[in-house]
Amino acid sequence: MALRELEYPFDTQYILKKRKALKRKLLADGTSRLKKKIAVLGGSTTEDIVSAAELFLLNFGIEAKFYQSEYAQYWEDGVFGNAELDSFSPDLIYVCTSLCNLRFEPDPARTREDSKALLDAEFGRFETLWDKLGRFGCPVIQNNFELPFYALMGNMDCRHHSALGYAVNVMNLRFADYAQEHSNFYLLDLNRTSAEYGLERWHDRSYWYMYKYMCAREAVPYIGYQLALIVKSVYGKNRKLLALDLDNTLWGGIVGDDGVNGLAIGQETGVSQAYYEFQKYAGQLKSLGTVLTVCSKNEEENALAGLNHPEGALRPDDFALIKANWDPKDKNLLETVGQLDLLPSAIVFADDNPAEREIVRQSIPEAAIPELTEPEKYITAISRSGYFEPVTISADDLKRSEMYRQNAKRAELAASVTDYGEYLKSLEMIGEIMPFAEIYYQRIAQLTNKSNQFNLTTRRYSESDIAGFAASDEYITLYGKLSDRFGDNGVVSVVIGQIQEDTLYITLWLMSCRVLKRDMELAMLDGLVKEAKARGIKKLIGEYIPTAKNKMVKHFYDSVLGFRLVTEEDDGSAKYELDITDYTDKNKYISTGKDSL
Amino acid sequence: MNEKEVYKRLEAVFHDVFDDDSIRLTAKTTADDIEDWDSMEHINLIGAVEDEFGLRFKMGEVSGMKNVGEMVGIIMKRGK
Numbered sequence: 051m052a053l054r055e056l057e058y059p060f061d062t063q064y065i066l067k068k069r070k071a072l073k074r075k076l077l078a079d080g081t082s083r084l085k086k087k088i089a090v091l092g093g094s095t096t097e098d099i100v101s102a103a104e105l106f107l108l109n110f111g112i113e114a115k116f117y118q119s120e121y122a123q124y125w126e127d128g129v130f131g132n133a134e135l136d137s138f139s140p141d142l143i144y145v146c147t148s149l150c151n152l153r154f155e156p157d158p159a160r161t162r163e164d165s166k167a168l169l170d171a172e173f174g175r176f177e178t179l180w181d182k183l184g185r186f187g188c189p190v191i192q193n194n195f196e197l198p199f200y201a202l203m204g205n206m207d208c209r210h211h212s213a214l215g216y217a218v219n220v221m222n223l224r225f226a227d228y229a230q231e232h233s234n235f236y237l238l239d240l241n242r243t244s245a246e247y248g249l250e251r252w253h254d255r256s257y258w259y260m261y262k263y264m265c266a267r268e269a270v271p272y273i274g275y276q277l278a279l280i281v282k283s284v285y286g287k288n289r290k291l292l293a294l295d296l297d298n299t300l301w302g303g304i305v306g307d308d309g310v311n312g313l314a315i316g317q318e319t320g321v322s323q324a325y326y327e328f329q330k331y332a333g334q335l336k337s338l339g340t341v342l343t344v345c346s347k348n349e350e351e352n353a354l355a356g357l358n359h360p361e362g363a364l365r366p367d368d369f370a371l372i373k374a375n376w377d378p379k380d381k382n383l384l385e386t387v388g389q390l391d392l393l394p395s396a397i398v399f400a401d402d403n404p405a406e407r408e409i410v411r412q413s414i415p416e417a418a419i420p421e422l423t424e425p426e427k428y429i430t431a432i433s434r435s436g437y438f439e440p441v442t443i444s445a446d447d448l449k450r451s452e453m454y455r456q457n458a459k460r461a462e463l464a465a466s467v468t469d470y471g472e473y474l475k476s477l478e479m480i481g482e483i484m485p486f487a488e489i490y491y492q493r494i495a496q497l498t499n500k501s502n503q504f505n506l507t508t509r510r511y512s513e514s515d516i517a518g519f520a521a522s523d524e525y526i527t528l529y530g531k532l533s534d535r536f537g538d539n540g541v542v543s544v545v546i547g548q549i550q551e552d553t554l555y556i557t558l559w560l561m562s563c564r565v566l567k568r569d570m571e572l573a574m575l576d577g578l579v580k581e582a583k584a585r586g587i588k589k590l591i592g593e594y595i596p597t598a599k600n601k602m603v604k605h606f607y608d609s610v611l612g613f614r615l616v617t618e619e620d621d622g623s624a625k626y627e628l629d630i631t632d633y634t635d636k637n638k639y640i641s642t643g644k645d646s647l
Numbered sequence: 648m649n650e651k652e653v654y655k656r657l658e659a660v661f662h663d664v665f666d667d668d669s670i671r672l673t674a675k676t677t678a679d680d681i682e683d684w685d686s687m688e689h690i691n692l693i694g695a696v697e698d699e700f701g702l703r704f705k706m707g708e709v710s711g712m713k714n715v716g717e718m719v720g721i722i723m724k725r726g727k
Contacts, residue, residue: 066695066698067660067664067695070666098690098691259706260710263690
């Protein structure tokens with residue numbers, strides 16, 4: 051269950067006042083949530099930031115436990131450690147510093163060289179901290195700096211080497227460069243967050259003097275929100291799909307009544323520019339990996355005519371699916387996620403009509419539904435919500451939209467072929483099944499964090515965990531890529547097994563739902579057996595740990611792969627085994643290259 | 648705004664902040680009387696009271712307030 055009080059745009063006074071009741075409500079709703087331990091290394095008071103982040107994270111399906119440094123001990127804790135932090139063993143570290151932690155006094159008498167040396171030393175101080183945090187082998191989120199509450203040198207403050215404004219700009223760029231060069235390191239953009247809030251309101255000096263708050267109390271939840279956005283994205287809880295209405299959402303006017311020529315879209319008027327900008331924004335989201343679909347009450351012919359408007363920024367091909375009909379929108383949306391192998395929790399539904407939004411809100415509570423009021427505000431209503439908050443941009447993200455389109459085409463082919471084996475053959479599938487390779491570590495870690503349905507044990511791993519398995523002799527690791535005549539699906543399956551004498555314990559087996567029913571799992575088993583036999587292994591043990599989402603693989607080992615049930619517990623978890631001494635390959639439809647297993 | 652109204656609204660703020668509807672306030676109530684009233688919750692309480700009555704306590708006032716009675720006194724003077 052998600053609470054609307056915690057969805058953007060939120061009332062921070064209300065959240066601060068009601069936080070205990072909100073937390074109680076969220077924890078009592080019976081949702082099963084991802085559990086994570088977050089160490090907050092603070093440079094000022096962090097308790098309120100943490101309690102706000104805790105609420106937003108619960109709303110995103112993550113139940114976090116927090117460690118908080120003693121007041122302003124972020125550097126000491128990070129560099130020298132302490133027993134409490136070490137035993138806490140964080141899954142993620144948040145360094146919550148701000149301008150009050152930047153050691154740089156404005157001094158117009160200083161030389162430019164001395165100013166530079168000061169900034170180098172200050173950056174070095176943070177770099178030391180980040181290096182030392184590497185010992186935890188977990189993601190690190192670091193704040194950048196907000197601008198000061200006054201400009202000593204006025205307009206020159208932003209450009210004079212000895213001024214604080216300049217120092218903030220330089221440090222923020224250097225932090226950004228560091229983030230670009232290091233994986234598992236993320237910046238929380240305090241600079242933008244404070245600017246969006248309004249710098250004058252952001253700085254509340256009495257709360258700094260009295261309580262050592264880095265910003266006004268009412269602004270605090272915004273920091274917690276940004277933290278929650280990054281964390282939910284790191285753990286694969288971003289939304290994936292933007293389902294768009296057409297009339298008065300993607301263009302002004304009603305295409306069925308006004309005709310294509312009567313629509314407001316393009317550069318002609320202010321209103322048409324607003325809709326054009328929104329179409330362009332949707333196109334930009336698509337290029338970042340968000341899947342676009344249409345959900346509109348329209349004749350399909352009219353919908354397509356509108357989308358082919360010469361002045362529009364989007365084309366029909368930009369959408370993975372177009373649902374333009376007179377069915378209820380909730381029905382269309384559920385069909386859309388069904389056809390794209392997504393879950394209802396992937397949906398963001400954008401519609402200017404409050405009645406449509408309310409119906410969908412009632413019938414698909416997992417969907418996110420921004421309040422679209424005037425077209426000039428559509429973009430910020432979506433962007434500030436952080437539905438699609440990117441933390442890394444993988445090659446896969448960039449191609450995702452295309453993949454979903456290809457899937458829709460495969461579905462068309464499947465419908466035209468009556469024999470399923472014939473269909474699989476006609477796909478001309480090529481697999482690549484190999485031990486983990488470094489170029490795929492990021493994608494493999496992403497899959498372990500995102501896959502819920504086809505995931506036998508739902509163990510979540512970071513990129514450094516993945517590197518560790520790959521390097522260890524104790525483990526057999528495999529990734530599987532699959533391409534076919536419609537395109538490349540990229541890495542879609544991951545298997546990890548731990549060797550104990552002549553037995554291989556399969557600790558992780560997952561597959562992306564985009565390649566369900568393609569026999570990829572059989573090709574993976576063939577590869578696994580081949581690799582296992584090469585190491586003298588005689589028996590595989592598979593494990594199933596039930597979660598709310600992985601029922602589809604409850605009988606994967608016995609029914610699909612032919613393992614034998616060994617034990618089954620009351621909670622539904624079970625162990626299976628397979629003797630591989632006389633194993634014969636099972637996959638018939640996927641050809642694997644000569645390098646592949 | 649009379650004293651009775653101030654107490655009523657103030658009590659509602661306390662109920663929200665401490666998530667406890669059984670709290671009853673008198674002029675003599677202090678942090679010792681309410682279990683969860685620690686230094687962090689104090690900041691949040693002060694903020695929520697400021698929001699409710701549309702006022703800002705001055706820096707000296709916050710550290711000087713000894714009990715709820717003194718808080719009510721300031722609210723009666725400057726609150727809305």
